[in-house]
Each structure stands twice: as structure tokens, then as C-alpha cells.
Amino acid sequence: MNRIDRLLAALLWLLGVLATAGITHIAAILALPQIAVKGAYARISELAKPGQLTLLPAAGANNQVMPFADPAMVQSVCPFDLSQGGLRMHADVRGGRLLTFSFHTSAGQVFYSMTDLAAQQGKIDIVVLTAPQLEIVEAEDDEDEPSQDLRLVAPESQGFVIVSALAAYQSDRAAAEERVKSVVCAVEHIAQD
Amino acid sequence: MSLGTAIAMKRGDQAHGTILGKFLFAACIGVLLGLFVTFIVVERGKGFGAISAGPWTGWPRIGTSDTDPYTRAILAYSGEMSLSESEGMSFAAHGDSNGAEFDSACDYVVKGEMPSARYWTLTLLSPAGAPIVNAAGRQGFTSSDVLRASDGQFEITLSRHARPGNWLPIGGASKFILVLRLYDSELGAPAAALDAAQMPGVVRSRCE
Numbered sequence: 001m002n003r004i005d006r007l008l009a010a011l012l013w014l015l016g017v018l019a020t021a022g023i024t025h026i027a028a029i030l031a032l033p034q035i036a037v038k039g040a041y042a043r044i045s046e047l048a049k050p051g052q053l054t055l056l057p058a059a060g061a062n063n064q065v066m067p068f069a070d071p072a073m074v075q076s077v078c079p080f081d082l083s084q085g086g087l088r089m090h091a092d093v094r095g096g097r098l099l100t101f102s103f104h105t106s107a108g109q110v111f112y113s114m115t116d117l118a119a120q121q122g123k124i125d126i127v128v129l130t131a132p133q134l135e136i137v138e139a140e141d142d143e144d145e146p147s148q149d150l151r152l153v154a155p156e157s158q159g160f161v162i163v164s165a166l167a168a169y170q171s172d173r174a175a176a177e178e179r180v181k182s183v184v185c186a187v188e189h190i191a192q193d
Numbered sequence: 194m195s196l197g198t199a200i201a202m203k204r205g206d207q208a209h210g211t212i213l214g215k216f217l218f219a220a221c222i223g224v225l226l227g228l229f230v231t232f233i234v235v236e237r238g239k240g241f242g243a244i245s246a247g248p249w250t251g252w253p254r255i256g257t258s259d260t261d262p263y264t265r266a267i268l269a270y271s272g273e274m275s276l277s278e279s280e281g282m283s284f285a286a287h288g289d290s291n292g293a294e295f296d297s298a299c300d301y302v303v304k305g306e307m308p309s310a311r312y313w314t315l316t317l318l319s320p321a322g323a324p325i326v327n328a329a330g331r332q333g334f335t336s337s338d339v340l341r342a343s344d345g346q347f348e349i350t351l352s353r354h355a356r357p358g359n360w361l362p363i364g365g366a367s368k369f370i371l372v373l374r375l376y377d378s379e380l381g382a383p384a385a386a387l388d389a390a391q392m393p394g395v396v397r398s399r400c401e
Contacts, residue, residue: 013219020223021230028231029266036269043272066274067322068283070374071332072314098312098376102256102277108268110256113277115377162274166312166376168337170330 033107041079041106044160050081051187053163055180058173073164074176078185080128082157086137086188087128089161093119098166099179103128106158126150130157133190140191161185234263235270247389248292249284249373256280273322281310281376287320290394295370297363299400301351303371305393311377312336315349315393317361320368327364334359353401371395 043065048054055076056065069075080087093099093116101124102113118124127149129137134153141147163183167176241261242254255264256277268275276283288294289301307313316333317325324332334349340359341347349359351371363369373393 013215016216016219017223017226020220021226024224024227025230028228029234029262032231032235032266033269036272067271068273068275068318068372069322070314070372071316071324072335100277100280100376102274102280104274107265108272108274109258109260109265110275110277111258113256113279115279117377118279164280166314166335168312168335170338 033109036107041104041108041158041160044077045079048077048079048160050079050084051087051185053078053181053183053185055177070164072167074167074173074180075162075164076180076183077160077162079160080154080158080187082128082130082133082154084187085190086133087161088184088186088188089124089126089128089163090184091116091119091124091163092182093122093124097168097176097179099183100162100164101126102162102164103152103154104160104162105154105156106160111155111159112152120148123148124150126152127188128152128154128159128161129190130154136190231266235267244387246284246387246392247290248286248288248371248395249387249392250286251282251284251387253282271322276374276376281374281378283372283374284392286371286373286395288395289397290389291397293397295368296397296400297353297367297369300356300398302396302398303349303351303361303393304347304396306391307336307393308375308387308391309379310336310375313376314374315339315361316372316374317351317363317366317369318372319366320370325364325366325369327362329355329360329362331360331362334361350398 047056047065053076055074058071058074066075078087078089089101091099091101097116099116100113101115103111105111114124116124125148127137129151131153134151137151163180163185165176165179167173241263243250243252245251252264252275254260255268255275260268295301303315313336314333318332319325339347339349347359349361350356351361351363353363355362
């Protein structure tokens, strides 16, 4: 075996290694959101039940539910499981204080978000549904009196909503907690045919 | 000589299964290398589509539904719940305006323009995203509670020691980052570029 042969064999071997490494890397990146141990939904379902709004504890140095959370925000979470029905969220918006809603899939990805600026006449009414549930609800709609609900179709049946309120001053924290707690999050029964 | 001839010659040379060993070895090295690269990428936490201005870096697409697989993997790994598109934007600074990394023995002054937003918050966090405990119980400032001069300008001083005005204590942390969040900001996902002059500067002052 001469030198060129050996060089070619080594090159081929290196190409094999690189191709395997590339495939592994891409597979790992794509699989990570599904297999992440500290995935968002897993951590959140330890704290809260579906259809229940639960206040997240203020982050301390050793106990934090979510890294990089804003300490000025009071956050609460409402997990949902649409196999048991839709999720209804209702909030009364008062005084132009910041209140935000973000809707996440179980892997933590945002599929919808809004702030209190999107309220209609001081009210926010949202129903999260699956596509078949939306069809049922739409079939029952009264044409003369259209529903004021914002209907969101979730990309998957499990996920969670994060409701946050800003405590603009440190002394505002209790008021911000009250604003978050006043948000209603409940399972909405959808009549199946 | 073509590659095919080289392989054929090689196969002839090694008839006793060493070729299988080589294949397995290459596969193992490849898998390990792939996982190692993945770990480095995810640990460094750098996705695509970052915009920077001065010391600040933000990922405007992070809170939208069309994030890239890298960003998704990084978020799943860190467990971070980023601000969504209509909530606002967040920026992180790992060093001062001159590009030097933060040194907890130094004082830093944050001042300058803020992009227009309904509210902003400026927070000191550990590089892993945990709050930094300090005796003063202050972890950041908001646009409402920061003390301003008569012209509306503000200056926030980061220091280990008590400072007059807006003092943001570094506490006992040896490493820290600054996170700026703009709520209901006009900077949305389409923001592809940002001017450093629009963002507050972080200037190092005296060091111990």
C-alpha cells in the first residue's frame, strides 16, 4: 500500500466520521425539545393542574421555576389539556397596567401572545381549542349575536398559558399579584355530538 | 487512481474484519463528536437571528412561532421562557460598551437613550439566569421606579458598595449579566437592525 492509498483511506475515514457527526448533531438538536429533562411543561405540571391558574413563587437564588424570569413580573401559569375540553381565559383590564398572556406548546414554544392593550371594552375573553372543537363551537354559534371570544386553535392538545403582571414599583407587588389572581382560567366543556 | 479503486485495494488488503472495526470506530467517534458539538452549541446558547447594539444582544425571533430548531433546542435546554413577540423584547449584556466583560470589582454606569416602550425593566442576573441575592433586596429597576433628572434622563450605577441615586447592587456575585426588557415596545420581530445610539450605554467607572 503506497502513501496515496493510505491518505485516501484516512480521508474516507474522516469523511465517514464527519458525516456521522453531522447526522448525530442534527438529530440531537431536533430531538432536544422533546427529551429535555427540565422541559417547560414537565416543570409546570409539577406546580399546577390543568385548568387552574397557579401563581409562580418569586424567584430566589436557589428556587426558580424559570431561569431569566423578570423579577419585576408577577407570573402565574395555567396548564391546559384540551382532551378534557377547551380552556377559557377571562380577564378584566383596569387602569392600563401591564398584563401579558403568552400561550405555549408543551415544549415551551409560543403560539400566541397578547397584552392588555388588546382588550375589548376592558375585557379579555379567550378560548383555546383544538381544530375539531373549534368546528363544534362554530356550528353552535348564533349568527345574530356573534361571540366576542377570541378563539385560538392550539397546535397540540397540551400546553400552558403564562399570565404576567408588572410590579412597576417594589411596593406594587401585592397589587400585581391581585391582578394576576383575578384572571379566570377554567376548563370549558364542549358538547360532543 | 480513483476512490473506488482505492477502496477495492483496501478491501483486498484487509480481509480479516478489521474493516468492520474501522467502521464501528468511525461511527463511535462520529456520534461522540456530533453530541459534543450539540452540547457546545446548546451550552453557549447562541441561536440564529441575533441583533446587537453596543453591549446588548437580543433575539427578536425567539418569541415567535417560527423559531429555528437551534433556538428551540437552546430554549428547551436552558428552560428559559422568553418574552413572546407581542409582550416585548429582551436584550442581554455580558460586558460594557467597550466590549470588556463585566468585572464585579468595578462600578458600571448605565445611561443613555431607551427605545420607546410602555415599560422597561433592567435586571441584574447570574449568567445562568438566577437572581443575585443582595442585602438591599434590589434586583433591578423599572421605568417607573428609576430616579430621573429633571430632563427625564437617568443613570443607574452597578456596584458592590452602596452608591447614591439609582444603585443596583452586584452583591457577592463574581459574574453577572444585565437583562433589559422592553414591554409593549415598538421594536418587534421585524427589527433586523438596531442602532447602538438608541440603546443605553454601559460605561465602566472606577475599579477596586
